[in-house]
Amino acid sequence: MTATTETTAVATFDSLDPATGDVVGTYPIHDAEQVGAAVARAREAATWWGELDFAERGKRLRAWGGVLTRRIHQLADVSHAETGKPHSDATLEIALVLDHIAWAAKNARKVLGRKRVSTGLVMSDHSASVEYRPLGVIGVIGPWNYPVFTPLGSIVYALAAGNAVVFKPSEYTPGVGKWLVDSFAQVVPEAPVLQLITGFGATGEALCRSGVDKIAFTGSPGTARKIMHACADTLTPVVIEGGGKDALLVDADADVAKAADAAVWGALSNAGQTCVGVERIYVHEQVYDEFVGKLTDLVRPLRAGSDAAAKIGPMTMPSQPEVVRRHIADALRRGGRALVGGLDAVGDRFVQPTVLVDVPADSLANTEETFGPTVTIAKVASMDEAVDLANDSSYGLGATIYAKKRGKELARRIRSGMASVNSVISFAGIPALPFGGVGESGFGRIHGPDGLREFTYAKAVASRRMPGLMNLTTFGRTEANDKTLTTLATLLHGKG
Numbered sequence: 001m002t003a004t005t006e007t008t009a010v011a012t013f014d015s016l017d018p019a020t021g022d023v024v025g026t027y028p029i030h031d032a033e034q035v036g037a038a039v040a041r042a043r044e045a046a047t048w049w050g051e052l053d054f055a056e057r058g059k060r061l062r063a064w065g066g067v068l069t070r071r072i073h074q075l076a077d078v079s080h081a082e083t084g085k086p087h088s089d090a091t092l093e094i095a096l097v098l099d100h101i102a103w104a105a106k107n108a109r110k111v112l113g114r115k116r117v118s119t120g121l122v123m124s125d126h127s128a129s130v131e132y133r134p135l136g137v138i139g140v141i142g143p144w145n146y147p148v149f150t151p152l153g154s155i156v157y158a159l160a161a162g163n164a165v166v167f168k169p170s171e172y173t174p175g176v177g178k179w180l181v182d183s184f185a186q187v188v189p190e191a192p193v194l195q196l197i198t199g200f201g202a203t204g205e206a207l208c209r210s211g212v213d214k215i216a217f218t219g220s221p222g223t224a225r226k227i228m229h230a231c232a233d234t235l236t237p238v239v240i241e242g243g244g245k246d247a248l249l250v251d252a253d254a255d256v257a258k259a260a261d262a263a264v265w266g267a268l269s270n271a272g273q274t275c276v277g278v279e280r281i282y283v284h285e286q287v288y289d290e291f292v293g294k295l296t297d298l299v300r301p302l303r304a305g306s307d308a309a310a311k312i313g314p315m316t317m318p319s320q321p322e323v324v325r326r327h328i329a330d331a332l333r334r335g336g337r338a339l340v341g342g343l344d345a346v347g348d349r350f351v352q353p354t355v356l357v358d359v360p361a362d363s364l365a366n367t368e369e370t371f372g373p374t375v376t377i378a379k380v381a382s383m384d385e386a387v388d389l390a391n392d393s394s395y396g397l398g399a400t401i402y403a404k405k406r407g408k409e410l411a412r413r414i415r416s417g418m419a420s421v422n423s424v425i426s427f428a429g430i431p432a433l434p435f436g437g438v439g440e441s442g443f444g445r446i447h448g449p450d451g452l453r454e455f456t457y458a459k460a461v462a463s464r465r466m467p468g469l470m471n472l473t474t475f476g477r478t479e480a481n482d483k484t485l486t487t488l489a490t491l492l493h494g495k496g
């Protein structure tokens with residue numbers, strides 16, 4: 001992508017096809033004033049949208065899901081052009097979003113609507129209720145690797161909760177962002193409930209400083225820190241969906257063939273540019289050789305390229321091959337071996353699949369997010385050792401376990417926001433499950449009930465429903481009132 005300032009003084013940048021370098025679109029670089037104007041428009045739209053009932057918002061969201069379904073190949077083409085990912089992978093990504101839209105539309109009222117809660121005996125002269133009100137305007141800042149699924153994880157849930165959204169897609173995928181916003185306007189033409197702003201980091205920073213009611217950020221931990229600095233000035237809350245260094249564990253009793261197949265897809269699909277992609281594998285020594293044999297057999301025929309037969313696309317960011325090269329070089333220098341690929345696998349735009357073994361635990365390929373079609377495999381003497389190694393990471397996003405007996409137990413022991421047992425990345429496709437991480441992987445949640453509440457504030461109302469039983473909140477309180485209270489407290493809590 002290149003930035004230019006045209007003679008008309010409208011600064012623009014080009015979105016490029018990462019496989020060829022061809023320009024596929026040109027977009028404005030919005031400045032702070034333009035971002036502020038979008039947020040002001042969003043605030044008016046939020047009032048209208050927030051006052052619609054859940055049923056009406058749900059209807060519009062379902063209609064949007066219908067547009068995405070009918071035009072899925074058109075959107076996949078735009079995503080393919082900007083990210084380089086194979087058309088079929090782009091289609092899969094969009095298809096996974098459709099369930100989320102349907103779930104959020106259907107469940108928003110149940111999760112967020114007003115509910116009566118118990119008052120307890122002391123306050124039994126009151127009724128009490130809680131509901132979750134929309135925050136107002138949400139700024140969504142997205143990455144390029146899953147330019148549909150990832151930002152929509154915030155956008156859909158924020159909209160279903162009654163907020164307006166100002167969306168800044170990655171500078172690598174502005175065309176996908178525009179497509180999404182334009183298609184939403186087809187089903188909600190009345191007001192700019194979902195708007196697009198485009199540009200680089202400065203445009204994102206302007207959104208953080210614009211007075212939005214929350215920022216939903218998905219991207220790298222380094223940028224997350226900058227976002228939090230910018231948001232601190234206005235005390236704007238943030239949800240951070242950061243990077244990952246996810247581990248896959250294979251126990252001695254696992255179905256080794258299925259584990260190998262899942263590991264290959266989890267590590268190499270989307271050219272390894274997946275926040276919840278498999279980057280490290282820990283295999284029980286009893287099945288290590290069998291697993292490595294099966295995995296390398298599956299990896300060898302795979303190839304990165306731009307032709308229709310290639311299952312792996314290019315690196316979307318031109319700077320990424322250098323990161324991958326650095327990680328492979330560090331691993332090899334420190335005693336690691338490449339069973340497939342290696343340093344020669346790293347080209348200017350494409351990286352061929354690389355499988356590394358004997359890589360020290362503290363080398364870059366095991367500690368930093370590589371975000372390329374590479375994976376490390378280590379032999380472990382026990383699953384306790386595997387859990388310790390998996391947890392020895394500053395990240396904590398997802399995890400995968402292949403095991404017959406202990407799968408769920410191991411899943412719970414891994415310090416990560418999500419885990420899949422005997423399948424890979426499946427948590428992302430289940431709308432009722434919250435998605436998010438711990439540590440450098442971020443905080444806050446998208447998807448599911450937690451994802452809806454993330455874009456709301458809890459509104460608690462206590463309402464007197466009968467004359468006061470004990471008249472506690474008055475200077476007219478009597479000694480008899482105090483006595484009744486202490487007697488009641490002793491009855492209720494005195495035995496604790």
Ligand code: NAD
Nearest residue numbers: 143144169170200201204205219220223226241242243275
């Ligand atoms: P990035 O951090 O470089 O950029 C993300 C977004 O932040 C872009 O839109 C960018 O323009 C914007 N930005 C950059 N500087 C900014 C600033 N100072 N203020 C405000 N906004 C700014 O990330 P990326 O390279 O686009 O995406 C890859 C990263 O995203 C990886 O680390 C990946 O693991 C992570 N990711 C996480 C999830 C998740 O759900 N946890 C999902 C997808 C990707």
